Amino acid sequence: xxxxxxxxxxxxxxxxxxxxxxxxxxxxxxxxxxxxxxxxxxxxxxxxxxxxxxxxxxxxxxx
Amino acid sequence: xxxxxxxxxxxxxxxxxxxxxxxxxxxxxxxxxxxxxxxxxxxxxxxxxxxxxxxxxxxxxxxxxxxxxxxxxxxxxxxxxxxxxxxxxxxxxxxxxxxxxxxxxxxxxxxxxxxxxxxxxxxxxxxxxxxxxxxxxxxxxxxxxxxxxxxxxxxxxxxxxxxxxxxxxxxxxxxxxxxxxxxxxxxxxxxxxxxxxxxxxxxxxxxxxxxxxxxxxxxxxxxxxxxxxxxxxxxxxxxxxxxxxxxxxxxxxxxxxxxxxxxxxxxxxxxxxxxxxxxxxxxxxxxxxxxxxxxxxxxxxxxxxxxxxxxxxxxxxxxxxxxxxxxxxxxxxxxxxxxxxxxxxxxxxxxxxxxxxxxxxxxxxxxxxxxxxxxxxxxxxxxxxxxxxxxxxxxxxxxxxxxxxxxxxxxxxxxxxxxxxxxxxxxxx
Numbered sequence: 001x002x003x004x005x006x007x008x009x010x011x012x013x014x015x016x017x018x019x020x021x022x023x024x025x026x027x028x029x030x031x032x033x034x035x036x037x038x039x040x041x042x043x044x045x046x047x048x049x050x051x052x053x054x055x056x057x058x059x060x061x062x063x
Numbered sequence: 064x065x066x067x068x069x070x071x072x073x074x075x076x077x078x079x080x081x082x083x084x085x086x087x088x089x090x091x092x093x094x095x096x097x098x099x100x101x102x103x104x105x106x107x108x109x110x111x112x113x114x115x116x117x118x119x120x121x122x123x124x125x126x127x128x129x130x131x132x133x134x135x136x137x138x139x140x141x142x143x144x145x146x147x148x149x150x151x152x153x154x155x156x157x158x159x160x161x162x163x164x165x166x167x168x169x170x171x172x173x174x175x176x177x178x179x180x181x182x183x184x185x186x187x188x189x190x191x192x193x194x195x196x197x198x199x200x201x202x203x204x205x206x207x208x209x210x211x212x213x214x215x216x217x218x219x220x221x222x223x224x225x226x227x228x229x230x231x232x233x234x235x236x237x238x239x240x241x242x243x244x245x246x247x248x249x250x251x252x253x254x255x256x257x258x259x260x261x262x263x264x265x266x267x268x269x270x271x272x273x274x275x276x277x278x279x280x281x282x283x284x285x286x287x288x289x290x291x292x293x294x295x296x297x298x299x300x301x302x303x304x305x306x307x308x309x310x311x312x313x314x315x316x317x318x319x320x321x322x323x324x325x326x327x328x329x330x331x332x333x334x335x336x337x338x339x340x341x342x343x344x345x346x347x348x349x350x351x352x353x354x355x356x357x358x359x360x361x362x363x364x365x366x367x368x369x370x371x372x373x374x375x376x377x378x379x380x381x382x383x384x385x386x387x388x389x390x391x392x393x394x395x396x397x398x399x400x401x402x403x404x405x406x407x408x409x410x411x412x413x414x415x416x417x418x419x420x421x422x423x424x425x426x427x428x429x430x431x432x433x434x435x436x437x438x439x440x441x442x443x444x445x446x447x448x449x450x451x452x453x454x455x456x457x458x459x460x461x462x463x464x465x466x467x468x469x470x471x472x473x474x475x476x477x478x479x480x481x482x483x484x485x486x487x488x489x490x491x492x
Contacts, residue, residue, distance in 0.1 A: 004302040011303060011466045015310050019317065022459045026321035026452065029360035029420050033454050036391040036416035039379075 076134075082108055082116035088226075089134065091147045092167050096226040102133070107223065109230070119232060122222050130178070130282060131164050133225040137275035139176075139185065142169040146176075148225035152234075155217040165227065173228070176271075177263070181285025182292050183271050186250065186263040193242075193249055193260055201487055203242045203249055210242035210249050212487045213290055245291040245481075265291045287484065294477040300470045307467050314459055322451070330355065331446035336439050337374070337432045348430040352383060355448055357423040362450035366413040367442035369397040373410075374440050375433040380418060383425045391416045395442075417450065 005012050025032050077093045080086070081101035090096050097111050098119070105122040131137070135146040148165030161179035163186075168174060175186040193210075196202040201212035216239055220231055240251040246265035251258065272279040330353040338346045355361065367374050373396035380389040393416055399408035434440055482488035 005306060007297045007299050007302045008306060008466070012306060014466075015306070015463055018459050018462050019310065019313055022314065022455055023317050023321070025455050026317070027325065028358045029325070029449065029452075030358075031360060031417055031419040031452050031454060032458055035360075035419040036393075037389045037418050038392065039388055039390040 079110060081106060082110075082118060090226040091134070091145055092171075092226060092228060095171070095228045096147070098227040098230055100223050100225060102224060105222075107232070119230070122220075125222065129164075129224065130162075131176070131275060135275060137166070139166065139274045140168065140174065140187075144168050144174065146225070148227050149223060150220060150231055150234075151222040152218040153221050155219050155235075157216075160221060165225065175261075176266075178283065180287050180289070181268070181283045182287075182289025183266045183268065183282075184248065184263045184289075184291060185266050186248075186261050189260050189262045191260055191262075192258075193251070201242075205249070208244045208247065210244045210247070212240060213243040213248075213482075213485045214241040214487070215239065241290065243291050246293040248291045263291065265289065265293060267296070288477060288481040290481070290484070292481070294474045294481075295470065300467075300474060303467045303470055307463055310463050311460070314456070314463070318451075318456060325359070325449040327447055327449045327451065328356075329445065329447050330361075331428070331444065334441060334443045335430070335432075336441045337434050338439070345432050345434060348428075348432065350428040350430070350444065352425050352427045353446065354425050355421050355423055357448075358420050359448040360417055360419045360450050360452055361421050362447045363391075363393075363416045363418070364413070364445040364447070365393050365395060365415065365442065367395045367440055369395060369410075369412040369440065371398045371400070372396070372438060372440060373435060374442060376442065377431045377433070378416075378444075379429040379431075380421070380426055381429060382422070383427065385424065387422075389418050389421065391418065417452070419452070421448075 021032070024030070075093065076089050076091045078087050078089050079099070081088055081099075081104060083106040084101060084104040086101055086103035088099055088101060090099060098107065098109050100107050100122060105124050106118055107120045107122055109117040109119060129146075129149050131146045131149075133146055133149065137144050137146075144166040146164050147167045150163045150165075151160065152163065153160040159179075161177060164176040164178075166174045166176055173188070177184050177186055191205075193203050193205055196204050196209075203210040217235065217237065218239065219235060223231055236254045237252045238254065240253075242249045242251075248263040250261040250263060252261070253259070266274075268279050268282050268285065272282060331350055333350055335348050340346050361380070363378065365376055367376075373394060375392065375394045377390070377392040382388070393414045395412055395414055396410040397408070397412040398410055399406065401407070428444065428446070430444070432440075432442070
């Protein structure tokens with residue numbers, strides 16, 4: 001078995017890494033190919049300083 | 064016959080004089096060889112049982128450039144071999160030509176080393192008689208393998224050197240059929256008097272160079288695809304196919320584990336209706352609060368009751384403890400009607416969005432609907448945590464498939480190029 005796998009060792013390593021990343025992404029809720037978040041100041045945005053840019057004249061509002 | 068001598072690991076040699084130029088010719092199959100080519104004047108003659116030599120023909124007065132000169136020793140098929148004969152052949156009526164080296168094994172049997180376009184194969188005689196799968200078919204089934212007819216031809220002798228135990232000039236009458244199952248080949252040689260079978264297998268230049276202890280670079284460069292050159296010498300396809308199957312099972316198991324460890328849960332399911340304030344602007348909407356057990360992916364299912372209308376839904380997810388926000392905007396639009404008696408529709412009244420890696424905390428949504436005019440449009444927002452990230456699943460499946468797909472494509476391409484050299488390609492399968 002190992003002899004067989006040694007023929008494709010790079011593929012085996014890549015596949016196992018991919019499986020590990022898949023599991024990590026699943027456990028952390030990470031969508032690997034990007035999500036729909038558009039917030040550019042996402043990391044440190046708080047109430048009131050997150051501007052909204054609705055294309056039809058809506059206003060930012062918060063609780 | 065004079066001067067018998069033993070050297071090397073193979074059978075002892077002897078010498079005889081050329082009947083034309085009297086050059087001393089060394090030969091190695093002392094008891095078996097009957098036909099000889101003089102290395103000086105290229106006379107082909109028969110010499111048997113001490114009777115007067117019979118000159119049969121003169122080959123071109125050129126010294127064929129032998130990759131393995133007559134007398135060369137090597138180690139093949141688990142025994143020592145010596146090159147004792149060489150034939151340069153050409154397919155009758157064409158310019159395709161190849162070489163054949165006759166190798167005398169230590170056990171006294173012969174094998175042949177054939178080369179075409181730098182691709183080599185070892186050919187051995189067999190007592191077996193193979194038959195086509197059915198009369199007129201181009202297949203031979205043997206030992207669980209199916210051999211397909213690849214080539215059928217007659218050969219002319221262009222040149223020769225060394226010694227032989229048969230009259231090579233008679234080969235011109237033979238009809239040769241080659242059936243392949245790479246890296247193996249079955250060869251039929253038949254004429255009015257006889258029908259013989261041979262079994263061949265591909266030998267790489269690396270193995271050949273090792274067998275004769277020479278530098279691989281001294282072998283003719285290979286080009287094209289050999290008739291029985293293995294498409295996948297290391298059988299990476301078989302290993303990749305099996306491993307990919309295991310990985311697919313592993314991915315499914317991993318997804319099941321994820322679904323158990325992080326089950327999906329609906330956090331919010333609320334319906335709203337757009338409202339316009341006194342200034343004519345659409346009022347923002349604030350949803351109820353909900354708790355996220357993160358880090359988690361959130362899926363937002365959006366739907367609206369639309370009839371030839373649109374609604375834009377900029378949504379902000381607000382962490383009520385940290386103030387951190389996540390924003391996205393989706394526009395739902397749906398139009399339909401009847402034109403020339405045919406109904407049509409475009410757009411969709413539903414859409415979804417995903418925000419990933421949302422930390423634990425209490426959240427709510429601020430929604431800033433935008434619509435055309437002052438219509439009242441009902442819409443619904445459903446939030447689910449730990450949604451199955453289908454794109455991740457598809458992504459890893461695609462990644463896993465890339466290498467096997469490449470191998471498959473590579474093999475197919477290889478076989479296409481192989482069979483482009485055959486007159487029987489269209490009869491394959």
